Amino acid sequence: MLTGSKTTFKVRQMVPDMKERMLSHSGVNARGRDMFGLRCLPGECVLQRAVLVRKKLTAKEGGGWLSGTLFCTHFRVAFVPQDSPKADDNADPVLLGDHDVALASIEKVVAVGPSRTKLVTASSSLKFTPEELVLYCRDLRVLCFLFDRLTPDTQAVEITYTIAKTYQPLKPGAVLSFQNAALGSVEMKQFLSNRRRDAHMNWFDSLSDWEQELERTGACGWRVSSVNDRFEMSTSLPKFNVVPQKVLDTELKKTFAHFNEGRIPRWCWRHPRGSDLLRMASFQSNIYHEKDDIRNLELILFGGQSLCVVVELGEEMPSPTDIQLAHTRLRALCLGDISTSVSVPDDKWLSTLESTHWLDYTRCCLRKAVEVACLLRGGHLTVVLQEAEDRDMTCVVSSLVQVMCDPHCRTRTGFQGLVQKEWVMAGHRFLSRINYHRDSDKEEAPVFLLFLDCVWQLWVQYPSRFQLTGDFLLALQDSFHLPLFSSFLANCHRERCKRSQNLSQSYTPVNGWRDVPPRGSIPDPSDPPLPPVWDWALQYSSQRRERFTQPVPPPALPQPLLNGNLNTNPDAHRLSDSTPGSVFLLSRGSFSCSANLLPWRSGGGSGVYRKSHRRGGSSSENLPGLERLLKAWALTELPQGHTTTTAGLQGPLDPYEPLLPLLLGPCVGVWRDCYLRGALHAQAFSHPISSSTQHPVEQLAWEVQQIRDQIALASSPTNTAPAKRQEPRRTDSNLNQNTNNSTFLFPASRPPGPVVSRTTPPTSNLQPRVPPPSSAPLSRPGHRDSSKHTFLFGHPSSSEARPDQRYFPAPNNNAKLPKSNGSSLSS
Amino acid sequence: MTAPHVTLGDVLLPESGAKQTDKFRTENSSLWSQSVEEVLLCRVMASASIPAYNSSNNPLENSSSHNASRESLKMEPLADVTLLPGEERIIDKDIIYICPFSGALKGKVFITNYRLYFKSADADPAVTLDVPLGAIGRVEKMGGASSRGENSYGLDITCKDMRNLRFALKQEGHSRRDIFDILFRYAFPLSHGLLLFAYLSQEKFEENGWSIYKPVEEFRRQGLPNDKWRITFINANYELCDTYPTILVVPFKATEEDLRKVSTFRSRGRIPVLSWIHRENQAVICRCSQPLVGMSGKRNKDDERYLDLIREANGTAKLTIYDARPSVNAVANKATGGGYEGEDAYQNAELVFLDIHNIHVMRESLKKLKDIVYPNVEESHWLSSLESTHWLEHIKLVISGAIQVADKISGGNSVMVHCSDGWDRTAQLTSLAMLMLDSHYRTLRGFQVLLEKEWISFGHKFANRIGHGDKNHADQDRSPIFVQFIDCVWQMTKQFPTAFEFNERLLVTILDHLFSCRFGTFLYNCESARDTNELRSKTVSLWSLVNSDASSYQNPFYTPESNRVLYPVASMRHLELWVTYYIRWNPRIRQQQQSPVEQRYIELLALRDEYLKKLEELQLSDSSPNSSHLSNSSTPNAASPTQHITHLHTPF
16 A cells, blocks of 8 residues: 555564554545544555654744654655644645654755764665754755654654655656555545646636636737647647737647747736737748748747847856756755754855855846836837746746736746746746756756745845745745655646646546556556646645735736736837847847847848838937836936835825846845855844734734724714714725725824824733734634735735734835825725 | 045045046036936926825935924924924025936025025926935035036035935025034034034923933833942042943942952943843843954053952853954954953953944944945946945844853853954944843843933943034044944844834934934033033933824834843845835935835724714713713723723623
8 A cells, every 4th residue: 555665665564453553544534543643644555653853943933942743754854843732633634734744855964973974875774863953945944843752762763764765866767656645545645636726827828818818818819729729830838828819820820930949939928008018039040031930030039019029048047057056056045954063154154155256146136027017017019038948047036026926926926927937838848957866967957946036036025025034035935845746847838738738638547547567566656646746735734825915915917908008108109119020139228129030030031021121120210219228227226225215105106116126235135035045154143023923013903903993882872963973884895895095094204103002012012912812802703804804904805813923024125115195905 | 426525625624626526527417317217206396295104214314304203393494394493594595406216406595503405496297315414424616716617616515324415506695604603513513613503403202311311210120239249439430431321230249449440450440230130030131342362472460350240240150242243353452452351360251342344344334335325326236245244244244243242141151242342343242142131121221221321421432423413524432333223223123013103214213313412412422421511411312202292113023022132133135225214315215114014003093082982972962861871980191991891891
């Protein structure tokens, strides 16, 4: 029953009753069961355990030590705190508890003895009883377990051995057995296949998904083509691609040959001001340009706009090799590794950090994205991102542009859709870049992590413009290192489709599902079914998932745009003098219109089309207009930071103002929550917040709620009284339905509040801090109550029962505040 | 980029001559010719200088002007700035401000006895500068009669708050001489026999900040005196030590005679006295100056016995003496009669050197930092440039020293801290350790007490370190020790965002008024000098300003938690440059902004006030006909919202 794992594991010792457990394995509905207090996944076996272990808690967890029992199964290292509540047997299985780590995430096992430390591998032998066990993880976590004097020595030794022997340094084949250990059981397979995927996000895997996106962005003149339905045109492009309406599928088919890997220019996104973002691979050289092809090629590039800017991402951007090298250095620098005892002296930290170039690369990506965002703001042009393969930097830049410009992409679900669109479906080669199988060392490059870091930089500078949080980005970062998710385990749409086809075939047998392959056999490569990474409930408890979004309402999302109707752009006229059909290349911050930018325009052979343009390549009078657009960055940087504070008091901020990050040295920093959380010395952090107190915001919201209720109470019997008494009641209903009437709530000139009010929070720590989480008045049934709560907390769906939610201010909250009314616009 | 303040002025040091001026000109043109882009940048920037309630410090305005706007009643307008009560206008003149971010701006400069105020004429929106004269460290003339080139003839002003200002003037008609003389006179009043502005100010506040710190009360809060420690008035007339306060806490068993004898063996008579006592384990932090060991390795039985009394008071096995200096420096001090506690002489003590460098090193370090952040932030190799200033490294050493002190105390072990004179590094270490140990000092008022006690009353030489009203900018006694301390506090607030009742704005305000000379708080070196100059009766305390408007300085996320020792991480990996202070003049650096949660909190506060008022109105109007509905609650204005809550029955 230990699917496939027997071949790779040499388990020194098994817990005695494992056999018995394995025999009693047939219950289909028993999703999980307790093993010595550990709630196992179906099919999961405890290989070893150690009692009276203490886990070192990180700063975020509150610091200090937690006592409990340590387990090693063939899927994870689990830690169950002493008095953790009994899990509900009927709840859905969660792959990893809050204190667990998957074996596949472990990179190194280090045992610390009385006088020495030792890196423990599958073949090493321990000559001492470990007092401390340190697990270094790929996602940069470091878990530290302390054995008690009362922990039986054999347990301490055995669990160390067991972990060392089963954690499997990544190698070909190891991933599969790990996946089987986690998801391979009959029950898990059934469970996973019954799982509904998140309907709130766009998955971009059907025609209607793309149409929905066209509609959302208000793009017109574009259509979804399914010409690549069978991946015959391009193996790495998705089934569905967005192209100009004017180009018919038959014409479109001929264009694929002109591009590397057939990755033709495709529409990605429309800026609210009416310009379009496209991406493509490099041009195929040595191909004859038919006259008709040329027409179609140009139609695709221009997409109905009069101007086209090609942004070449090859030379200025870091190559995958650069990224890999930088990330390796950053890891080595950040992960204080006691087993190697090579660490960078603290006083050289800054310069060493600089020499990793990681921050330079984030800055570089952000800068490029800013340039593109500024161009798009000009309206009436297409910006085409071009990269040789169109599978790395185009993903980074196109998605960063959208995060900067499209508020939708700063919500959790919007961001997930963005990653689906620009990474998963667009064919970023996750599998090769992550190199889970250790078979593509030369390809390995965490391009996606670089992107996440860039998003984090934006988030730190503009936390209030994001609905998603740093916790969400961190969870995505961690999941990236876990070889369990279909999102990351393929290089393109086609591979995923092939896999799921195989899978569905293998699910056809009469009895509903296949038997688990017999012990020792080579498992079917398509086994087991893999969930998408977005199924967060598989990995995170609901409390932790709640921290993926801000506890305050996100800025209101604007209505979908029709036909780019925000086109009231004052800058538009600047480009009006441009010659229709001009193509410019943006490179190193300046524009050029070299003749051979588009291969078919250069040389005599394709001159036919060129003639149709009055001044094919010499329209340099357009340049100033474009350069002005770029310069606009420097200008907008400031109004962003400053007018908003005042604008916020007067009126809402233009939600389409792009978030342009500051890129000066002091403004781009290391993602400490991610890269430094493993460094053991950093764990000296202790946060003076105990989990029993409410967050001050929730506390205050609760108080306000109370007073509101009081007003309602006081005013209810006095209906007949004149205006003054009725006003509060009107307020009351207003608050629920029409909360954007914020001028009523917050007079524009309102100061932060008189002294009287401010003294309350600190002094009222006795009673108000204890108020029952979602306490008496709030737990009243009925949706009326919940909508009020929604107003206060701004959480449309999950307003009730959030007692445990804690939100700490971001460590680097030096980002800007668009004191917008958005926060109260959540209705 | 460092040219402006390195070049010597032709008046202060006339012998520096024409060569310097020439060099100046060339650097000038390259440095100050600005791109159009930047001009626009700064104008746009300036347009946004309307302070919202959250803008703790605006790059183009000194925060004191915010404060000024709040005490608006008795002020008379000067252009668009309101004068403080007691502030007088001296001169105004057409001038060109050479803004490093937006190029030359024509406008008018106003000089009062408190500030230099500039407003541009043609830029729209106007660029303004509001600089307290106290923040000016140095005024120089740049360019001479032979200077050519645009705007090469004028004034160069170096400020103590991390910026330099340049003004260009017309060469005709002595206009520069007038303005230079006036600036020189009013920026450095003490060098010209004038009074500091704090003595001219007529400001009135609701609160009297001078009453914030009462030594006996503070000691009583700590549980003193007790059977081991007594309060002594031996220094009532500053006879024992002229740089100590009058009220001291010493071991109960030490007689006044003992104290006198010990004072002869401690540099400047700064004997070991108690600073703080741990309520539970009775471990104490004592502070003092170095022992006068000298080259010959002198011993003093009284001093040795006195230290043993400190040790015995709570049964500490070995008194830990933290010498803040690097050991090399401590040894070198022997040559000038100082030194450190030798092992043989002090057998029940262990000596630990904390390797913190002296005031000169700190001054140079901050100077280097200024070079890389003003006017332009070093673009390439920012991190290694930052590293080469060593500023964060010094911060780290100070914090980690304080952590060691706090840790020893938590372990029940009494400690004694000294450096050379016990008024710079010692004050940093003791006050930071106390901040870690005692949550009272993390409140808005507690922090004021801490500063009054450890820094002001124990004689940190503010006058010498800052050089209030003194023209001698090259004085070797100047050093940003207090700035460094506030930076350490800021680092702690970053690492423990909920542990401090005050916010960043308080820290910036403190630093602004450290220089401004508007308040008496940071004037003079020690209590005896303050008494002589009748500081407390003739000037206003900074805490009057702060406590009259406490809500602006409060951290919404403060969660009071007593008895928790905070140990910050003193690692370069977790220390940050205080960008919003050191680089605040750069319009490209965004100011401290609220997180959405903070924003929400403030909105809710406003909402609560709104409702409370409404409720009050309601209940007043209700009270006559049918007050029965509110039978549970007492009068609304007397009851706090909390009380309401507990009695409330919901109507739904």
